[in-house]
Amino acid sequence: MRIATYNINGIKARLPRLKEWLEETRPAVACLQEIKTMDDGFPADEFEAIGYKAIWHGQKSFNGVAILADGQQPVEVQRGLGIDGPKDGEGEQARYLEADVNGVRICNLYLPNGNPHPGPKFEYKLDWMQKLRERMKKLWEEEIPAVVLGDFNVIPENKDVWSVRAMASDALMQPESRDAYANLLADGWTDAINTLNPRGGVWTYWDYQAGAWQRDHGFRIDHLLLSPELADRMIAAGVDKEYRGREKASDHTPVWVELRE
DNA sequence: ATGCCTAAGCCCCTTAGA
Numbered sequence: 001m002r003i004a005t006y007n008i009n010g011i012k013a014r015l016p017r018l019k020e021w022l023e024e025t026r027p028a029v030a031c032l033q034e035i036k037t038m039d040d041g042f043p044a045d046e047f048e049a050i051g052y053k054a055i056w057h058g059q060k061s062f063n064g065v066a067i068l069a070d071g072q073q074p075v076e077v078q079r080g081l082g083i084d085g086p087k088d089g090e091g092e093q094a095r096y097l098e099a100d101v102n103g104v105r106i107c108n109l110y111l112p113n114g115n116p117h118p119g120p121k122f123e124y125k126l127d128w129m130q131k132l133r134e135r136m137k138k139l140w141e142e143e144i145p146a147v148v149l150g151d152f153n154v155i156p157e158n159k160d161v162w163s164v165r166a167m168a169s170d171a172l173m174q175p176e177s178r179d180a181y182a183n184l185l186a187d188g189w190t191d192a193i194n195t196l197n198p199r200g201g202v203w204t205y206w207d208y209q210a211g212a213w214q215r216d217h218g219f220r221i222d223h224l225l226l227s228p229e230l231a232d233r234m235i236a237a238g239v240d241k242e243y244r245g246r247e248k249a250s251d252h253t254p255v256w257v258e259l260r261e
Numbered sequence: 262a263t264g265c266c267t268a269a270g271c272c273c274c275t276t277a278g279a
Contacts (some may be wrong), residue, residue, distance in 0.1 A: 009268070010269075013267085013269085034268095037269090060269090060270085061276085062269085062277065062278085113277090115278085167279090172279065208266035208267055208278095209266045210266085219279090250267095
């Protein structure tokens with residue numbers, strides 16, 4: 001079964017591209033981030049028409065996550081991690097959605113970017129990562145076969161970015177962000193792409209600006225973390241890179257892992 | 262040091278992204 005993650009940067013603007021990708025690659029599960037719509041604006045009918053059932057957690061203008069499954073209804077387990085936004089009284093942002101599909105726990109996340117660094121948004125990112133770690137420890141204790149996937153907004157190591165120098169001051173690769181990510185792996189989770197590409201050089205994001213795509217100025221921030229049972233079932237993992245070069249593309253590409261049945 | 266692009270809201274500029 002193929003499980004994929006895709007930060008689509010606006011579901012309304014991306015709908016034709018998204019449906020094309022679903023029909024061409026037919027993942028069993030597709031986790032979306034940055035749907036950028038309120039719940040009632042989610043085009044569930046469009047996905048039903050091509051055989052996908054969905055659950056979603058929307059928000060006005062920003063953020064928003066969804067889980068799509070081929071031919072079956074994802075069974076929702078939890079939405080949110082119980083953490084307020086960076087501004088007082090703002091409430092929780094739509095960044096986390098967890099569901100069961102086919103005996104696999106799917107934990108879809110859109111981690112805060114954290115820029116500018118330092119500042120309250122960066123602190124919010126670190127707090128969020130701590131909450132995530134606690135959730136993942138709980139899944140671990142319960143021995144649930146799980147994949148925690150999405151846009152982590154963390155460049156794990158220098159081999160995961162085209163230019164260390166250009167990105168040095170960015171929240172995506174501050175030592176605190178990297179340590180928090182490394183802690184998740186130290187807890188026993190397997191980074192699917194990194195495990196199969198230990199030398200690095202795999203990107204999942206290319207900025208819209210300054211010809212980043214044409215120059216291959218990218219980095220890796222979209223990740224799939226596997227619990228031990230699922231890591232044992234991993235057959236392959238990859239990036240659907242060509243979708244970044246199509247018309248009206250997202251600035252991210254889809255990333256996926258293939259698991260033995 | 263800044264803009265480079267893109268999306269969405271509300272309405273043609275502002276906010277946010279990474």
